[in-house]
Amino acid sequence: MNRRSLVLPAAGLTAALALSACSSGGGSGSSADGTTTIRFVAADYGSNGQNPTQAYWQGVISAFEQQHPKIKVDLQVINWNDLDTQVKTMVQNGNQPDILQTGGYADFAKNGLLYPATDVLSGATQQDFIPAMSRAGEQEGTQYGIPFVSSARMFLVNNALFRKAGLDPAKPLKTWDDITAAATALKKAGVEVPLGVPLGKEEAQGESFIWMLENHGGYQDASGHYTVNSQANIDTFTQLKTWVDAGLTEQSPAAVNRTDLQKDFASGKVGMENGFPGQLADLKGMDVTWAAMPSKDGATNATLGVGDWVMAFKKGGHKDQIKAFLDFAYGKDNTVKFEKEYNLLPVTQSAAAALQADPEEKALVPFLKILPTASFYPLSDPTWPGVSAQIKTQIGSAVSDPKKALDALQQAAQQAGQ
C-alpha cells in the first residue's frame, strides 16, 4: 500500500475534528439573496418530553416566515436544566443568539449586550403589556427585559386527605399555627408527607422565598441590599426546622426537588404544599383546594410571582428583523395559545382578557387575580442569577442550621458581582 494514502486520511480526520470544534453554533447573518437569518433560543416548557415547546415555536415561525419571506428564523429550544450554561457558552464564544427567551435578563443587560425594549417592539405591542410586568423588566430606568409569561403560587390542599384527618378543606389555613395543627392531624391519619417543602436544588430559591415572604422577610430590602440572613428569615427557617424535626414534612427537604414532590402530591401522598398553575393538568379530576398563602401572623398572604423574559442581543445587528418577529410572536392568538398549552399566566392585557373570558380556563382565574399583589425575585439586579444559583444548592441546609446556612449565603450574595 502506498504510504501517502495512509497519511492523507489521518490528516483529513484531524482536520475534520479541528473544524467540527469550530463550527458549533453560528449560522446567523445575511445571505446573497437578501434573506436575513436570525437566531432564536428558547426554553422548553414541555414536561417529561410531552408537548414540546419546539412544536409551538415551529408553528409560529412558519407562519411568520410566510408573511416575511426575507427573514428566516433559526430556532433552538433547550431544556431549562441546560439553558443557562449553554447560553453562557454562546456568550463566552461571542456567538450569542439574536433573541433569547429565558428566566432572567439582568446580567445580560448590565453587560450592555441587549437592545432596549423600545428598539425592538412596535408601539402597539409595547402598550399591550401589563404595565407592572413591563416595569419589572427595567434596569436603571431602561426596559431591557420583555415579559414573556408569568406565574404565581397558591397554597394547595388535598381535600381527600384533609377529610380523612377530620379537617375541613373549605376552611382555609390562615396562620403557621394552623399549618402545625393541620399537619399534626394529617400525620396522625397516616399521611406520608403532611406538608411538602421541596428545598432541593431545582426550585429551592422559590420555595424559600415564599416562606420568607409569609414572615415579612425576603432576599433584599427596599433599597436593593441583600438581607438573606435577616432575623425574619432566620425565624422562618427555624419554624421550617421545627416542622421537619417533628416529622411533619418529608424527612430531608434539602434532597427533595419540586417536580418529584408534585408527582407525590398527584399520587395522593402529600397533604398540602405551595402549588403553581403548571400542576393544573396533573391534578385534573383530583379533589383539591387552591387557597391564599397562610402566613406566620395571618396578616399577610403575600405570594411569589415569577416571570420569564425575552431579550434581544445587539451583537448581530438585526434590530428590524427582531422587531418584526417579536411583533408577530406577541400577537394575541399566539400568546393565548401558549398560555393555555402550559397553564401559564399572561403578560399582555389582550391575552389576560381573552383568558378571563374563556370558560375552559376558569382554573386560571384565581391566579390571575393574585398576580398583581405577588412579589418577584430581585430580577433587575445583575448579581441575582449568580446568587440564585448558590441559593438553590445551599439553602436546603438552613432547615438543619438556619443561622449558619443563611449567614454563608448572605456573605456569598455580598461578594457576588465584586
Added chain:
Amino acid sequence: MSHSTTTAVPPGRAARRTAAPEPPVRRRSLFQRLGPLPWLAPAVLLILGVVVWPVVEMVSTSLRRIDTTGTDHGPAGLLKYHKLFGDPRLPAVLGWTAVWTVAVVGLTMLISLALAQLFNQQFPGRRITRWALIAPWAASVLMTAIGFRWMLDQVAGVLNRLLLDLGLIDHSRAWLGDAAHARPWLVAVAVFVSLPFTTYTLLAGLQTVPAEVYEAARVDGATPWQTYRKVTLPLLRPAFLVGLVINLINVFNSFPVIWGMTQGGPNADTATTTVFMYMLRGYDVAESAAMSVVNFGVVILMVIVFLKVSRWNGEEN
C-alpha cells in the same frame, strides 16, 4: 532528524559507503527529508487538539474574571484559586473524595479478587454467571444510578416497602436525604458498577498462571491458603496493579453515580471534587475551572505513580 543538505553524512556511514559502493545519493525529495514527521503528525495534531488545547483553555479560564452571562471581565490572577480554597465546603469535599476513592477502589478490588477466583473454577452454569456479571457493566452507569435513586426514594421507593413489610423499620426513610445515609449507598452502587471490569481483569490474570506451578505447590505440600498467598497473588500482581490504577482514576473522576443519585446534595455533602466542580459551574465558570485544574493535578500525580509502578512491574518480570 533531517539534515538540510545531503553532504553532511556521518563518518560511520561514509566508511560503510567506501566498503560497499552504492549509486550516488540523489537529492532527496522534501517528503523524504521530513523523515517520520508526516507519520507522526496526525497523532501529534490529535493530541494537541484533543488533549493539550483543552488543558490550556482550562488553565487560562481559571485565571479570568467571567460573570454569569459568560462575559469576560479581564484577568483575575489567582483570585479564583483563593476563592476556591476559601470556600468553607471545600475541606469536607476533599475529605469525602479521599474516602470515596479509597473505599470504592478497596472494596472493588477485594470483592473482585474473590469473584475472579470463583469464576476461575469449573462449576455448572459458569458460562451463564460469567455473562450475568457483565450486566452492570453493559447498562449505562447513569441509568443504574437513577434506578437506585428511585429504589431508595422515601415516598415511592421499593426498599422502604420491602423493609416496612418485613417489619424492619416502622416508617419510610429518605435513604439519600442526608450524607450519613447517602454515602454508603453511593459507595455500594459505585462498587457494583466497577466489579465487572475489575473481575474480568483479574480473571484474565488468573488464567495466565500456569497449571504446573500449582502442581508443584501441591507436591511440596502447600495448604490452599499458602498456595493462594505465595503463588497466586504474586503471579496476579500485574493484572491487579492495572485494575487498581485504572479504578483509582476512574473512581476519582466518577461523575454519573453521584450526580444520578444525589447531585452532590444535600448542600455539597455528597459531592466529590468532580461533582463539586460541576456545581460551581452554575455560577462561576472560572472558579469551576480552578477546581478542574486541581483535579487535573491529582490525576497527573496518579498517572506518574502508575508509570513508576509499571516500570517496577517490568523490572521484576
